[in-house]
Amino acid sequence: MTNIENDTPVEDGATEDIPAAEAPAADETAKLAEQIAALQQDLLYARAETQNVVRRKDKEIADAHAYAATKFARDILSVADNLGRALAAIGEEQRADESFKPFVTGLEATERELMSVFERHGITRIAAIGLPLDPNQHQAMVEIPSEKEPGTIVQEMQAGYMMKDRLLRPAMVGVAKKAE
Numbered sequence: 346m347t348n349i350e351n352d353t354p355v356e357d358g359a360t361e362d363i364p365a366a367e368a369p370a371a372d373e374t375a376k377l378a379e380q381i382a383a384l385q386q387d388l389l390y391a392r393a394e395t396q397n398v399v400r401r402k403d404k405e406i407a408d409a410h411a412y413a414a415t416k417f418a419r420d421i422l423s424v425a426d427n428l429g430r431a432l433a434a435i436g437e438e439q440r441a442d443e444s445f446k447p448f449v450t451g452l453e454a455t456e457r458e459l460m461s462v463f464e465r466h467g468i469t470r471i472a473a474i475g476l477p478l479d480p481n482q483h484q485a486m487v488e489i490p491s492e493k494e495p496g497t498i499v500q501e502m503q504a505g506y507m508m509k510d511r512l513l514r515p516a517m518v519g520v521a522k523k524a525e
Contacts (some may be wrong), residue, residue, distance in 0.1 A: 411467075411509060418468055419513050422506055425463075428456050429504075463506075471505035473498045473516045482507070484515040491521035 432452055439445045463469070471482045478485055478496050482505055491499050498518045505516025 412511060414466060415508055415511065415513065418463075418466070418506075418508055421459075422514055425456075425459055426503065428452065428459065432456060467509040468513065469507050471507060471516045473501045473505065473518050475499075478518070478520050482512065482515055483518050485520045486517050487519045488522040489519045490524040492524060493521040495520075495522050497521045 432449075435445075435449055435452075440449055473483060476498055477494075478498060483498060484505075486502055487500075489499050491497070493499055497520065498516075499521045500519030501516055502519065503514075503517040506513040
């Protein structure tokens with residue numbers, strides 16, 4: 346076979362364009378492979394982000410259900426405080442007085458019911474007296490000279506409460522200091 350333009354012999358199946366045509370195809374294939382790998386990586390990141398958003402949403406929903414009554418619980422603590430003060434103000438002779446007994450019994454029943462409601466909703470009183478001061482649960486209001494270890498709570502001015510694992514109100518306490 347011969348080339349018509351210049352009558353030079355040419356072998357069958359051999360052309361000068363084949364190696365040049367293969368190089369762009371290989372480059373194009375490599376570029377497409379890179380794009381596919383990048384898109385697969387982006388897809389994995391998008392799936393991971395979606396899973397994280399779903400987990401965050403589920404946690405926020407669970408927290409909202411668990412702590413929905415937090416504001417109300419904080420507000421009702423003052424009612425519990427006042428009820429406790431009322432019961433503490435009743436003297437022994439008043440408790441023994443038959444005409445006063447139904448009133449005292451009613452106040453005590455109300456306090457028991459309130460504490461029962463607190464318990465059902467995960468509201469617990471923070472222990473204080475005799476424990477070391479914990480700034481996450483106690484608020485020191487005064488230092489009191491005492492024979493006890495310095496930093497030990499010796500007086501509770503106002504009870505503190507937790508709702509499940511969250512602090513509703515710190516206990517206001519008096520802390521022991523070295524006697525002078």
